[in-house]
Amino acid sequence: MPTIWRRHTPLQRAGRLGAQLALAALTAWMLARLGIRWDYVADAPSQVGDLVGRMLPPEWSFAGALVGPTLQTINIATVGTALAVALSLPVAFLAALNTTFNRATYAAARVVMVVSRSVDTLIWALIFIIVVGPGSLAGVLAVAVRSIGFVSKLLAEGIEEIDRGQVEAVVATGADRWRVLAYAIVPQVRPVFAGVCVYRWDINIRESTVLGLVGAGGIGFALNEAILGLEWSRVGLILTVILVIVVVSEVGSALARKRLT
Amino acid sequence: MSTAARTWRRPSAWPRPWLGPVAWLALAAFLAWNVVSLEVNPERVARGLSRIGTVAARAFPPDFSRSGLLLAGIVESLEMATLSTLFGVLLGIPVAVLAARNVVPGAVYAGGRGVITLGRTFHELIVAILFVKAVGFGPLAGVLTLTINSVGFFGKLLAEQIETIDHGQIEAVRATGAGRGAVLLYAVLPQVLPRIIGLTIYQWDIHLRQSTIIGIVGAGGIGATLYNAFSRYDYDFVLAILLVIVAIVLVGEAVSALARHWVQ
Amino acid sequence: MLVVTDLAKTYPTGDRALRGVSLTVEGHEAVFIIGSSGAGKSTLLRCLNRLIEPDRGSVRLDGEEITALAGRALRQARRLMAMIFQEFNLVERLTAMENVLSGRLGYVSLWQAWRRRFPPADVEAAYRTLARVGLDGFENKRADALSGGQRQRVGIARALVQRPRILLVDEPTSSLDPRTSEAVMRLIVDLAAEDAIPALINIHDVPLARLFARRVVGMRAGEIVYDGAAAGLTAAVLEQVYGAAPATPAEPGP
Numbered sequence: 001m002p003t004i005w006r007r008h009t010p011l012q013r014a015g016r017l018g019a020q021l022a023l024a025a026l027t028a029w030m031l032a033r034l035g036i037r038w039d040y041v042a043d044a045p046s047q048v049g050d051l052v053g054r055m056l057p058p059e060w061s062f063a064g065a066l067v068g069p070t071l072q073t074i075n076i077a078t079v080g081t082a083l084a085v086a087l088s089l090p091v092a093f094l095a096a097l098n099t100t101f102n103r104a105t106y107a108a109a110r111v112v113m114v115v116s117r118s119v120d121t122l123i124w125a126l127i128f129i130i131v132v133g134p135g136s137l138a139g140v141l142a143v144a145v146r147s148i149g150f151v152s153k154l155l156a157e158g159i160e161e162i163d164r165g166q167v168e169a170v171v172a173t174g175a176d177r178w179r180v181l182a183y184a185i186v187p188q189v190r191p192v193f194a195g196v197c198v199y200r201w202d203i204n205i206r207e208s209t210v211l212g213l214v215g216a217g218g219i220g221f222a223l224n225e226a227i228l229g230l231e232w233s234r235v236g237l238i239l240t241v242i243l244v245i246v247v248v249s250e251v252g253s254a255l256a257r258k259r260l261t
Numbered sequence: 262m263s264t265a266a267r268t269w270r271r272p273s274a275w276p277r278p279w280l281g282p283v284a285w286l287a288l289a290a291f292l293a294w295n296v297v298s299l300e301v302n303p304e305r306v307a308r309g310l311s312r313i314g315t316v317a318a319r320a321f322p323p324d325f326s327r328s329g330l331l332l333a334g335i336v337e338s339l340e341m342a343t344l345s346t347l348f349g350v351l352l353g354i355p356v357a358v359l360a361a362r363n364v365v366p367g368a369v370y371a372g373g374r375g376v377i378t379l380g381r382t383f384h385e386l387i388v389a390i391l392f393v394k395a396v397g398f399g400p401l402a403g404v405l406t407l408t409i410n411s412v413g414f415f416g417k418l419l420a421e422q423i424e425t426i427d428h429g430q431i432e433a434v435r436a437t438g439a440g441r442g443a444v445l446l447y448a449v450l451p452q453v454l455p456r457i458i459g460l461t462i463y464q465w466d467i468h469l470r471q472s473t474i475i476g477i478v479g480a481g482g483i484g485a486t487l488y489n490a491f492s493r494y495d496y497d498f499v500l501a502i503l504l505v506i507v508a509i510v511l512v513g514e515a516v517s518a519l520a521r522h523w524v525q
Numbered sequence: 526m527l528v529v530t531d532l533a534k535t536y537p538t539g540d541r542a543l544r545g546v547s548l549t550v551e552g553h554e555a556v557f558i559i560g561s562s563g564a565g566k567s568t569l570l571r572c573l574n575r576l577i578e579p580d581r582g583s584v585r586l587d588g589e590e591i592t593a594l595a596g597r598a599l600r601q602a603r604r605l606m607a608m609i610f611q612e613f614n615l616v617e618r619l620t621a622m623e624n625v626l627s628g629r630l631g632y633v634s635l636w637q638a639w640r641r642r643f644p645p646a647d648v649e650a651a652y653r654t655l656a657r658v659g660l661d662g663f664e665n666k667r668a669d670a671l672s673g674g675q676r677q678r679v680g681i682a683r684a685l686v687q688r689p690r691i692l693l694v695d696e697p698t699s700s701l702d703p704r705t706s707e708a709v710m711r712l713i714v715d716l717a718a719e720d721a722i723p724a725l726i727n728i729h730d731v732p733l734a735r736l737f738a739r740r741v742v743g744m745r746a747g748e749i750v751y752d753g754a755a756a757g758l759t760a761a762v763l764e765q766v767y768g769a770a771p772a773t774p775a776e777p778g779p
Contacts, residue, residue: 027347030340034400034481044405047395075295082292118510119503120474122386126491130316132309136299169614169680172574173687174604174631175638176597182639183627187618210384214477217299227390239383246382269622269648271641272665 055236062234066222066241073218073245076136076211077204080143085197088148092155098167099159099185109152116149121207125216136217143207147200158192159185194260202253209242219245316496323504324497334476334483335505341403341482342468348404349411349468350461356412357419363431364423364449377420380413385471389480400481407468407475415464419457426452462517469513473506526551527573527691527723532582533747534568542568543579544747550691553721555714557734557755560744561767566727569744570693573725574606575599587690604631607684609713611696613676615668621679622664625651628686647686654682658712674705681713685720692717692724699729706730710737731763 008016093099094109124142132138162185170184212220219238226234275281325331359365360373385406392402426449434448476484483502490498527550534543542565550556558566571577573584575591584591586605594602607628615624629647630638637643643651655664658678668676677697684692694713698706710728714737717724728734734741735755743751743758743766750765751757 023347027344030344034337034340034344034404036401036404040396040401044392044396044401048391051391051395071298075298078292078295079299082295114511115507118470118507120470122474122477123487123503123506126488130491130496131313132305137301137305140299140301163617165610165612165614166616168576169608169610169683170616170627170630172576172603172606172608173628173683174600174602175627176600178635179630179633179638182635183619183623183630184616187616190618206382206384210386213386223387227394239387242387243382247378267649267652268645269651269664271620271623 051232054232055239057233058237058240059231059233060237062237063241066219066238069212069219069222070241070245072136073208073212073220074205076139076143076216076218077201077208080140080208081147081197081201081204083140083144084147084151084200087144088151088155091148092152092159093181095152095156096159098162098164099181109156113149113153113156116145116147117153118149119146121146121204122210122214125211125214129215134215139208139211139216139218142211142216143204146207147204150203151196151200154196155189155193158189158196162188191260195257198253198256198260202249205249206246209245319494320496320500322497323501324495325501327498330486331483331502331505334486334502335509337400338469338472338476338482338484339509341400341407341472342465344404345407345411345468345472346461346465348408349415349464350457352408353412353415353419354457356416357423358445358449360416360420361423363426363428364445373416373420377413377416380409380411381417382413385410385475386478389475390478393479398479398481402479403472403475403481406480407471410471411464411468414467415460418460419453422453422456422460423449459521462520466510466513466517469510526587527725528583528585529569529573530583530585532569532572532579532584534565534572534577534579542747543572543582545582546744546747546749548742548749548752550723550725553718553723554740555717555724555726555738556740556742557738558725558727558742558744559729559731559734559766562729563746564744564766565747566729566744567695568747570608570695570725570727573693574603574608576608600631604687605690607687607689607692609677609680609684609692609694609697611699613673613680613700615671615676615679615683617669618667620665620667621655621660621671621682622651624668624679625655625664625682625686628683631687650686651682654685655679657685657716658682673701674709677701677709678712681709681716685716688720689722692722692726694724694726696727696729698733706733707736731758 006013091109091112094101094105095113097106100106100109121142124145125138128138128141128145132141166188167180167184170180175183208218208220209223210218210220212218212222213224215221219242223235223238223242226232226238273281275284356373356376358373359369360377362370365373388409389402389406392405396402396405430452431444431448434444439447472482472484473487474482474484476482476486477488479485483506487499487502490496490502527548529546529548532543532546533541535541544565546565546569548556558569560566568577572579572582573591575594579592582592586602589602591599591602616627619627623641626641626643626647629643633643633647652664655661658681660675660678660682663671663675663679668679671679677700680697692713697713698709701709710733713724713726735758738755741751741753741755741758742749743762745766745768751762
């Protein structure tokens with residue numbers, strides 16, 4: 001009598017089916033709650049197509065006016081990242097179990113990291129606009145504060161993953177915690193650190209493109225103006241410029257990261 | 262015996278020793294140019310710092326009185342994040358397969374990578390604006406936006422994962438004469454399944470944060486409420502919303518850490 | 526001179542690693558400690574320079590009570606006790622020279638350590654010590670580019686530049702192949718004798734110990750069960766130390 005092989009037992013199959021049905025039901029319920037108009041959904045592709053059609057061909061003649069905003073976008077991302085990198089170093093070392101001083105410093109560093117990470121760059125921009133007014137300074141500060149959480153989290157993980165044996169040996173020579181840091185810990189985390197900084201810079205380029213939408217500097221301002229004025233071919237140009245900026249920075253940072261690690 | 266004491270310097274990490282200092286100098290100059298170009302006004306900074314006190318005073322204590330509005334917005338954000346993750350992953354898996362060099366021919370690979378690039382290059386806010394224009398205000402635009410974004414983000418990470426899998430397993434299944442689909446199902450997907458689960462959880466985390474801001478341009482979620490509170494100077498309500506956002510993200514991270522643990 | 530009295534350590538897991546160990550090392554003898562894994566050899570060594578904190582007991586190095594020191598005084602005492610590790614424990618991304626110089630970290634300023642600008646006398650000593658361990662010309666090689674035997678030699682050099690009063694050697698050859706093991710052990714014993722530094726050497730390879738040791742200490746379950754001449758390592762003694770006679774390999778043939 002031929003035997004039948006099944007990957008899952010009947011009970012497992014029932015369980016999997018149940019889970020899939022539950023997921024489908026949850027999805028349907030959520031979709032209903034969101035009040036999605038299905039005729040709108042069906043219409044979406046043609047609407048998007050129409051929009052894209054109006055954006056092409058891009059208004060090339062406007063390109064000259066975008067040089068300044070483009071440079072400003074890069075500036076904001078770069079200075080913001082640099083500032084964040086400097087501030088992340090102490091936070092990261094305090095947020096790593098093997099280098100922090102005590103429970104209090106560890107907790108404080110972790111809180112800083114969580115708050116920084118949970119609030120989106122754009123919301124930080126809104127907050128800083130209240131404090132220092134609209135403009136690129138608010139943008140720089142927003143980028144910096146948001147990036148601290150990202151950089152220090154990855155750096156802290158890198159610090160916690162170092163080889164403790166290497167540290168033990170340096171401690172055994174009679175070195176204090178600072179010399180141990182300089183000699184045994186920093187060399188081990190250097191590649192991680194460099195990679196994370198470049199990675200975050202790349203992400204920040206993308207973030208900086210929209211800061212202008214809320215008034216925090218960069219090319220986002222021009223984009224907002226063009227959208228409000230319904231100048232779609234200009235919007236098309238700006239989006240093209242953004243595409244180029246992001247792609248170039250991504251290629252550049254991928255190359256840099258390969259060389260650094 | 263030898264004459265003078267020998268010295269030692271750490272060998273340069275660069276191909277030419279002078280490249281090291283030059284590279285650092287170039288980086289410093291680049292940063293300096295950036296800072297100067299921004300034309301930061303120290304006076305404004307000073308004024309701003311003195312204003313922090315007044316702003317903080319207006320923000321405390323946080324105003325939770327409009328909890329109904331707050332809750333509705335947060336729940337909508339959560340739903341948007343969850344749905345977008347679901348659709349984004351479902352779409353992202355095939356796109357990732359089509360963007361993996363070791364699985365598909367060159368032309369298809371280029372196409373797949375193109376889709377991924379389009380999906381992730383533009384900040385979700387930009388995509389949200391366009392979708393709001395296309396399908397109107399509301400969470401539909403938000404879900405579409407975040408789905409596109411995750412096809413790009415998730416797709417890229419998964420494609421990279423697929424490109425690092427063990428080629429031997431693919432060869433073995435191909436050698437049995439299996440067609441493309443079977444190769445995918447039997448050799449590729451099982452290897453990347455754990456990563457898919459991890460990435461899905463990671464993606465949900467990210468969507469949670471994104472769903473808090475796209476409301477600013479009308480794409481649903483708590484963003485609209487937040488932006489309104491800012492423009493009305495209701496800083497105590499702003500603080501309340503921010504506290505809830507931080508709490509939600511924290512809970513979300515705890516849930517995903519648990520889920521990742523449970524999967525392992 | 527090292528005098529250890531009634532040293533004890535119980536780990537939080539309940540493992541009683543040391544149960545009252547007493548031992549004296551005088552002059553510049555090399556004392557070999559044998560015992561199976563878990564006998565407490567590693568714990569004993571690490572309690573001496575307080576990489577592990579003992580629960581009770583006394584450790585006196587040249588009259589100074591090590592267990593009573595804290596902070597700066599402890600670090601200054603550690604300078605005098607150089608350790609050589611089983612896993613070499615070199616800072617992988619640094620060069621051999623930097624690893625050797627790290628033995629002087631207890632004597633230089635933070636700036637000197639960070640910039641790797643050690644005093645000329647230290648650099649000269651590092652060069653000479655590298656030559657003594659047979660690594661002349663290796664100073665610029667990164668530690669992770671070295672073989673196991675070469676790494677351990679760097680570890681030995683690092684210990685020697687500390688100009689220590691005692692060498693604490695924790696199973697230096699367990700990660701090495703037999704031929705390299707013998708060469709490295711010979712190096713340790715010879716150089717320690719040349720510099721007149723006493724040494725405590727953990728080793729689990731009994732034949733290797735027999736080759737070099739004059740005095741052997743046998744540990745079992747956290748206690749010392751034998752402390753005497755290497756010649757006194759009879760089968761009965763070994764059984765006491767290891768629980769059952771370890772298979773002694775036949776003499777290697779031609």
